[in-house]
Amino acid sequence: xxxxxIYTLDNGIRVxxxxxxxxxxxxxxxxLNIGSRDEKNDQQGLAHFWEHMAFKGTxxxxxxxxxxxxxxxxxELNAYTTKEKICFYASILDNYFEKALxxxxxxxxxxxxxxxxxxxxxxVILEEMAMYHDAPEDAIQDExxxxxxxDHPLGNNILGTAESxxxxxxxxxxxxxxxxxxxxQLIFSVVGNINRKKIxxxxxxxxxxxxVRQAKLNRTPFGNYKxxxxxxxxxxxxxxxxxxxxAYPLKDEKRLPFFMLTNILGGPGLNSxxxxxxxxxxxxxxxxxANYSAYSDTGLFxxxxxxxxxxxxxxxxxxxxxxxxxxxxxxxxxxxxxAKEQLMGQLAMSEENNASLMLMMGRSLLDLNEIPSLExxxxxxxxxxSGDLQDxxxxxxxxxxxxxxxxxxx
Numbered sequence: 001x002x003x004x005x006i007y008t009l010d011n012g013i014r015v016x017x018x019x020x021x022x023x024x025x026x027x028x029x030x031x032l033n034i035g036s037r038d039e040k041n042d043q044q045g046l047a048h049f050w051e052h053m054a055f056k057g058t059x060x061x062x063x064x065x066x067x068x069x070x071x072x073x074x075x076e077l078n079a080y081t082t083k084e085k086i087c088f089y090a091s092i093l094d095n096y097f098e099k100a101l102x103x104x105x106x107x108x109x110x111x112x113x114x115x116x117x118x119x120x121x122x123x124v125i126l127e128e129m130a131m132y133h134d135a136p137e138d139a140i141q142d143e144x145x146x147x148x149x150x151d152h153p154l155g156n157n158i159l160g161t162a163e164s165x166x167x168x169x170x171x172x173x174x175x176x177x178x179x180x181x182x183x184x185q186l187i188f189s190v191v192g193n194i195n196r197k198k199i200x201x202x203x204x205x206x207x208x209x210x211x212v213r214q215a216k217l218n219r220t221p222f223g224n225y226k227x228x229x230x231x232x233x234x235x236x237x238x239x240x241x242x243x244x245x246x247a248y249p250l251k252d253e254k255r256l257p258f259f260m261l262t263n264i265l266g267g268p269g270l271n272s273x274x275x276x277x278x279x280x281x282x283x284x285x286x287x288x289x290a291n292y293s294a295y296s297d298t299g300l301f302x303x304x305x306x307x308x309x310x311x312x313x314x315x316x317x318x319x320x321x322x323x324x325x326x327x328x329x330x331x332x333x334x335x336x337x338x339a340k341e342q343l344m345g346q347l348a349m350s351e352e353n354n355a356s357l358m359l360m361m362g363r364s365l366l367d368l369n370e371i372p373s374l375e376x377x378x379x380x381x382x383x384x385x386s387g388d389l390q391d392x393x394x395x396x397x398x399x400x401x402x403x404x405x406x407x408x409x410x
Contacts, residue, residue, distance in 0.1 A: 002371070009203065011208070013210065015188045023193050025092070026092055026093075026193060026194055028188070029359065030088045030362075033182070033186065034181065036153070038153070039176070042164065045125070045159050045165050045168075049122075049160070051080065056117035075090055076090060077089075077090045081158055082158070098198075101188075104188075143232075144242040152220065152222050183213045187362040188362075219297070228404075233410045234410065238307060239312040239407060241305055241312065242302060243403070247300055250296055252299075255294055258292060262291065265290045266289050268289075269346075271342075274288045274290060274322055277322055278307075285315065286306070287306075288303070301396060316404075327390065347378075
């Protein structure tokens with residue numbers, strides 16, 4: 001039996017609600033199925049710029065009133081943009097939930113994009129871009145996206161380019177929203193101490209009255225991948241390295257086993273194979289991570305680390321050796337059991353965070369049209385066999401299909 005409720009309004013908006021009576025806090029937000037990959041070539045960075053501008057004025061409020069409305073009662077208002085999502089969300093004491101819902105609805109659907117605020121925020125975003133450029137561990141991730149998804153919107157930087165950010169005007173935001181917002185492709189997610197009666201009353205008051213919007217999602221599928229090798233010189237002390245390739249999309253049956261395999265290889269646990277090999281055994285890195293991000297039609301597998309330039313080649317060889325081990329040698333029964341237990345523990349702990357749970361529920365409903373229970377995910381993890389992981393490793397860790405990006409100190 002599921003412990004959440006879903007309401008579908010006449011305008012297409014879906015609301016997912018999970019009551020948690022043991023807390024005084026409510027986490028809620030809009031998750032929109034719009035991201036940087038939905039931008040046209042001359043719109044690069046516009047989705048992220050919209051996320052910023054949502055806080056800068058509506059027909060009801062100026063920027064100060066938006067910022068102060070929840071902060072003044074101890075709440076938090078935030079947003080983020082990814083390749084396929086924009087999210088506006090808040091955390092607040094339960095007795096101020098209606099205030100949060102009304103404000104989130106206002107900034108999501110009724111922003112007016114004042115010209116003076118556009119100019120101010122343009123400078124803020126350019127500074128944000130400079131900050132990322134000056135942090136090589138961040139810059140290499142953006143550039144690696146471009147290397148893997150070359151000439152495709154998934155390879156574009158979410159922040160856009162300096163040229164595109166300088167060009168945007170008020171009409172550009174309005175046009176992008178009209179071209180992309182669809183009330184059937186957005187979720188309002190709520191987790192916290194709010195009962196069914198109050199949720200239904202509030203969504204009828206603020207969400208049910210919103211007009212239907214039916215922009216069509218028209219994403220260019222990714223294909224024609226070619227492994228790339230790129231080396232750049234930068235003003236650095238360490239060398240930085242990224243290794244990876246496209247991976248499985250969101251609805252692929254291999255997604256969860258590959259996530260487990262990535263976790264074994266370079267997940268957050270200090271006992272990951274890459275951490276044990278490169279940090280604990282040789283002391284070549286401070287940290288190393290392997291990541292897997294799934295998108296609607298593809299995915300991205302990546303490994304990132306920084307090391308002394310003299311150890312770079314040897315570190316890459318060690319990484320490839322660990323990939324080869326997973327291809328050649330199946331996990332023993334004890335290793336497989338421990339890998340499953342570790343992943344299930346990590347997932348259970350992440351669900352303990354109600355803010356993360358609220359966002360996860362919204363994304364799952366958008367992407368999968370369902371919210372898998374933790375128990376159902378555990379069952380799939382338990383069903384995974386050592387041979388399954390070995391087959392996936394053989395497919396995904398083919399050295400000829402791996403792309404490499406390295407930053408070398410000048």
